[in-house]
Amino acid sequence: MAKLRDLAKVCKSKNAGPFEVTIDIMFETKELFDRVLSTGVLNADLFAKLYGVDSKDVMVTAYPPALAIKGTIPRRVSSGDIGDTDVYGAQQHAPMLDVEIPI
């Protein structure tokens, strides 16, 4: 077992338009990317659970050219609307850091 924060090279979030936030997790080597990907832990259900959204609204894409896994989730509050806390969506990645990866 290892925490994602100890495996990833990058773990970041950002708006993908005003109604979604996208979370990118990148790895240093192809070997590590493949190992994490093959555990299947970073799936739509995990994003849904961590962010309190419906898994059918989550889109997860593995992107080998950048050794990255991308998860896109709906925002609870659209960017800049009443009750928003993060206009750019740039600080919504933290729940991913403690995800345990069985490798």
Next chain:
Amino acid sequence: MPQKANECRLLSVSSILGYGFPEASLITGIERVPHFIGVDGGSTDPGAYYLGSGECLNSRMAMKRDLRLMLQAAVPRKIPVVIGTCGGAGGEPHMQEVASLAREIAREEGLKFRMALIHADQDKAAVKSWLQDGRISALRNVPPLTEVTVERSTRIVGMMGAEPFMRALDGGADVVLAARASDAASWAGCAMSLGLPAAPSWYAGKMLECGTASATPKGHDCLLASVRSDHIEVEPTNPARRCTPLSVATHALHENASPTLHEEPGGLLDATGCEFKAISDRAVQVSGMEWKPRPYDIKLEGAEFIGHRAITICGTRDPILISQIDSYLKSVKDDVSARATGFGVSPEKYHLMFHVYGKDGVMGAAEPIKQFSSHELGIVVEVLAPSAKDAKAVLAISRVVIPKIDFPGRLCKSGNMAFPFSPSDISVGPTFKFSVFHVVKPDDPYSMFPIDYEEVH
């Protein structure tokens, strides 16, 4: 009129007009004899405020500095200058602001050029008729559009594709200033106007719209892309930066839901099969992109006024208060409600919210950590109300209640909060949200985006 070519060299000067770029990078870029020079002008990322208010994202001074260097380099060499989403949000006032800068610079520098302005503001009555005709649908994770939402919008723009740019270039424009456009559309339009295919043209646009975000180190700087029949090459013109296969591939993750599937007006840019190859230590070739034609869609973006905002900032270092912060803030809310009702602003006329930094100020209700151990908490007190007068009044009474209200076990009897500033009340002004974020099937790619030409000198 653009002449057909086997290769199209596109020079993007920065990420957004007004973000700046080193002048030396532009000079190096010009030495590569680009067919077009341009820059993206905007983004939805900073929020709906700019679309709603009509204000530009960047200062006039910063935009003028960038535009002057571009026009001085391009116009005497007969290189067309193309800018999409002018002024940040790409509404009519934003584009007119950039157009007025272009005229000023022409006068000051003695430049002459034919300028095309491509408009993107959409009439509410037209949007409602499209809604009635069933031509509008919602994007993923966006609620369906209603006539009420359309009516409430302050401004609605359409996001143009590549075709209006091609038409403006065909119309002999030396300078094309466009209102809201897909970030990549201006570049795709330039390359396709020289006869290059859609797939590499759109892919190049994806790279160019963000300056040197695809390079390492990243930054606001000039990027040169060469579009050929089945691939592109990208290279930063500043020798301090380089593109690597990884840096270019990584850029595909930037601010989008999918790194491989990009929906654009008239088609899907599919980058699933892309291959990234270093052709020098600073330049990368990308091949394997596909353009899959789709029924033509135009995205609509609308901003709705949600109220005037007033805020104050304060903090507590009191452990007794911190241990009961939720019930304390509820009692503040109740007391403010009673007092505001007393002067005629009942609670349904305003929102009073607390951003509690040190607890859940960043993630709000989604914060997974419920037990916190901060020795101090920072609070941004926010009031939103339809009128500025009401917002100020409710904030002012909140600022009276917050330091003085009693709570169980209170020892800090002179004041519950430290206010860092006097005056402590801050009027933020009108605020907006994105109310329209939908797609419409237009009559054709041009009908929503009329073009005007003018001779500037």
